[in-house]
Amino acid sequence: MAIFVNEHTKVIVQGLTGGQGKFHGLRNRAYGTNVVGGVTPGKGGQDVEGIPVFDSVAAAVKATGADASFVAVPPKAAPAAILEAAAAGVRFIVCITEGVPAQDEARVYATLKRDFPNTRLLGPNCPGIISPGRCNIGITAGEIAQAPIPGGKNVGIVSRSGTLTYQALFELKQQGIGVTTCVGIGGDPVPGTSFVDCLAEFQNDPETSAILMIGEIGGSAEEEAAEFIKAHVTKPMSAYIAGVTAPAGKKMGHAGAIVSGGKGTAQGKMDALRAAGVQIGANPTEAGQLMAQIIASLS
Amino acid sequence: MDLFEYQGKQYFAKFGIPVSAGDVAHTVDEAIAIAERVGYPVVVKAQVQVGGRGKAGGIKLASSKAEVQTHATNILGMDIKGHVVKRVWVECASDIAEEYYASLTLDRAAKQHLLMLSAQGGVEIEDVAAKDPTAIVKLHINPIIGINVATAKKAAADAKIPAKAQDGVAAILVKLYDCFTQGDCDLAEINPLILKPTGEVHALDAKVSLDANALFRHPEWQEYRATEELDDRERLAREKDLQYIGLDGKVGIIANGAGLAMSTLDVVSQAGGSAANFLDIGGGANAELMTAALEVINFDTNVKSIFINIFGGITRGDEVAKGIVEAMRRVELRAPIVIRLDGTNADAGRQILLDAGIPASKLVSKPTMLEAARAAVDIANAKVA
Incomplete structure (x- = not known):
């Protein structure tokens, strides 16, 4: 098992003929993605290295039976692309686009919720x-991820940060620990999928034995996750929160990573998660080591 | 992107929100000219992006040309908490009957817009919230529905704003919502929102923060970017299109990815040091980017060591290493580099750095983030012999 996507998922790439879409779309295919x-x-009618191109998502879905979409279009076009995919019946949409205005994200989120409640959006501004x-x-390098070990104890990963996600994948691979699914929810103010959405799925996934979570400063998503963990997650967890030393009022790269009005500090998030029984690493390596210990204790 | 008060008021005015007649002045003569035009008394207000202007003497009432001259002379060039006043806003003084508070932000937890309204304005809203949370009405607004006059008027009534002011407040709230949404604000705040003795409602201050991601559809924002308060390092970084934030420490930081860059700051602090900056060079750490990043770091005279923290995903470690070697040929560095290279093709990358024959006094390679942080901090904290 895995959450959200698996070997049966059929993917279309919106923006396949553009630079990002072509590069990552072909990489995803080379990895074995359908x-x-x-x-x-x-x-429409052209192809990109054998992948047929269509004029609209509706036409692509009709011809291929796709149930997932990879949105790799510029910020101006991303909101319409997401809503087009949802209207065409795509159930899972991954938008990697960085730089979508927050007002657009809020409108897209509200529109999906009202008109397409069964569609899940991951991102925007996420690694996939x-x-x-x-x-x-998405843009994750597949070779740094260890496939689940049959009969072994495997980990689910959910993260707000791209590079730290790769690092987590890499460290678990070094230790021979398999990963069921690794979800990058992205660092924007209105992500389509939250920590809580992913934690709920991992909790229900029989193949996932433990969960590694990577958060960062800004907003209250980690605090909400802590509440959810306390009430609903029985699987062991380790976590890392980036940005302990970030000064207030400065956006740290991600549009959502900002400590404002004393809210969204790393310390507050770590305290909340610790109180929910999550083991906290002082840095990503330590969080990975804690996870290795958790897996060793389960085996 | 935070706007100055004068820019915020001009932004409000575009959306029909009433503000006092006034203009921005860079010189005493300009200030006098504006005062003569709008009529006395006027208020001369320092334009700095920091709280406590009034207490610092940066806001003064002037009833005559001589008083404008005195106050503008004093305020222009004044240092308010490290911010030097380059401009003053001169506006027609308002008679105030009552002061309210109104703001719009995005509530990230609720994924909806949030209107906050209070009949207690003119003071810090955090203080109101601490003293009497019931004095603030919080209303979530669905972004695809918006707010109409009736809803806004009900919010005003709920906030115990007197009946005589409710229509005026509601009209402004609807316009403020347009400004917030169509104007792509992260924050649109009026404090105080005043009721005049004549019954008109009017924005006496403006605090506006814009969403930089929306710059592509607001070409008029270029003028705001020009006045942004950046230090020299940040200005250079912007020219080079780098995600850079200047800090006060001695360890220069270069990392790929915002999360990893934040994490790098953290491990440097855990190792007993302090970072000179936040710098995310993103995914493609090639020679051009690395050169630009090193140039910006090198510009900072506080930097005593440079910590390059790269995790190769799609970016391959060997390409990163080539980029660093090439960048080191182009830039004469003031401080040694400590590098941690991990992920895809990291071994090949480390070999390239070794083969380049860079002396250990200029570049040290460490296998983990923590060891690299310790090495960078040791160099930065070493006493000069």
Whole structure:
């Protein structure tokens, strides 16, 4: 098992003929992801290295039966692309686009909730999702992820940060620990999928034995996760929160990573997670080591 | 991107929110000219992005040309908590009957817009919240529904704003919502929102923060970028299109990815040091980017060591190493580099750094983030012999 995406997921790439879409779409296919089509208005009928291109998501879904979409279009076009995919019946949408205005994100989120409640959006501004050995949608380098060990204890990862996610994947691989699914929810103010959404899925996934979570300063998503963990998560967890030393009032790269009005500090998030029974690493390496200990104790 | 008060008021005015007649002045003569035009008495207000202007003497009432001259002379060039006043806003003084508070932000937890309204304005809203949380009405607004006059008027009534002011407040709230949404604000705040003895409602201050991601549809924002208060390092970084924030420490930081860069600051602190900056060079750590990053770090005279923390995902370690070697040929560095290179092709990358024959006094490679942090901090904290 894996959460959200697996070997049966059929993926189309919106923006397949553009630079990012082509690069990552082809990489995802090379990894073994079932990439069945691409969408670029006006380029229907063409193909990108054998992947058929369609004029609209609706046409692509009709021809291929795709149930997931990888949105790799510029910020101006991303909101419409997401809503087009949802309207065409795509159930899982991954948007890697960085730089989508917060007002657009809020409107897209509200529109999905009202009109397409069964559609899940991951992102925008996220690295994507990988169920190692099964499906990789987004920009994660597949070779740094260890596929689940059959009969072993495997870990689910959920993270707000791209590079730290890769680091977590890499460290677990070094230790021979398999990963069921690694979800990068992204660092923007209104992410389509939250920590809580992923934690709920991991809790229900029989193949996932433990959960590694990577958060960062800003907002209250980690605090909400802590509340949820306390009430609903029985699987052991380790976590790391980036930005302990970040000064208040400065956005640390991600649009959402800012400590403002004394809220969203790393310390507050760590305290909340610790109170929920999560083991906290002082740095990403330590969080990985804690997870290795957890897995060793379960085996 | 935070706006100055004068920019915020001009931004409000575009959306029809009433503000006092006034203008911005860079010189005493300009200030006098504005006062003569709008009519006395006027208020001369220091334009700095820091609280406590009034207490510092940066806001003064002037009833005559001579008083404007005195106050503008004193305020221009004044240092308020490290911010030097380059401009003053001169506006027609307002008679105030009552002071309210209104703001719009995004509530990230609720994923909706949040209107905050209070009949107790003119003081810090945090103080009101601490003293009497019931004095603040919080209303969530669905971004695809918005707010109409009736809802706004009900919010005003709920906030115990007197009946005589409710229509005026509601009209402003609807316009403030337009400004917040169409104007792509992260924050649009009026404090105080005043009721005049004549019954008009009016924004006496403006605090506006814009969402930099929306710059592509607001070409008019270029003028705001020009006046942003950046230090020299940050200005250079912006020219080079780097995600850089200047800090006060001695360890220069270069990392790929915002999360890893934040994490690098943390481990440097855990190792007993302090970072000179936050710098995310993103995914493609090639020679051009690395050169630009090192140039910006090198510009900072406080930097005593440079910690390059790279995790190769799609970016391959060997390419990163080539970039660093090439960048070191182009830039004469003031401080040694400690590098931690991990992830895809990291071994090949470390070999390239070794083969380049860079002396250990200029570049040290460490296998883990923590060891690299310790080494960088040791160098930065070493007493000069």
